[in-house]
Amino acid sequence: MSEELLRLSKRMSELGLCSRREADEWIARGWVRVDGKVVSELGTKIYPSQRVSVERQAAAEQSKRVTVLINKPMGYVSGQAEDGYQPAVVLIKPENRWAEDPSPEQFHPTQLRSLVPAGRLDIDSVGLLVLTQDGRVAKHLIGETTDVDKEYLVRVEYTKPGKLPDSDLKKLNHGLWMDGKALQPAKVRWQNDDQLSFTLREGKKRQIRRMCDMVGLKVIGLKRVRIGKVKLGDLPVGEWRYLRPDEQF
Structure with a gap:
């Protein structure tokens, strides 16, 4: 051959x-x-x-390539600036670094060169966003074959009378189609009366909002709290820290 x-x-x-x-x-x-x-x-x-x-x-x-975790606020886009909205990378500056960041890494402006988002988070979503200079990290998180799961807390409102039937909760876990394709299984469970936890392996555009829509749920707030083994934890909104050498997604 x-x-x-x-x-x-x-x-x-x-x-x-x-x-x-x-x-x-x-x-x-x-x-x-x-x-x-x-x-x-x-x-x-x-x-x-x-x-x-x-x-x-x-x-x-x-x-020397750095990977940065930021708690993205509302109103910032993940990647390129668009329609007058700023990209999250503008928040990566010394004064926004989390005071409790345990990393010994020193901030240097060269770290902003080719610092790109590894995955996206919608403009109206908040929470954990990863920006990296390391192509291996990006490939690991967003490559075709990624097996890294992501967890979101989603505040919802049911738009029909009564409450969401169990059969629809099952559909959110597995059985919905999007863009002509069956979605991969997800883990969706109630956290409390108006909040669901979603754990997904894929990330189609506005996927969670569209999934909720299909079963009559309106998303009021969406926050990503974990990517693989890395958690948002106590990182305050609008602040960032370095990925520690001992942390793995």
């Missing part, structure tokens, strides 16, 4: 070495070797069986 050639940057991303963008940067700097030889031409193609290694500088560069 003949092997197919792959772009070196794609292969590096598949191997979990870095993101494709980082790969191109490292190739251009002469930090990547294929079968022991430096390859510095962008767009180079290799066979999957060839051995890819990176110089120590690349690992050092990567270890």
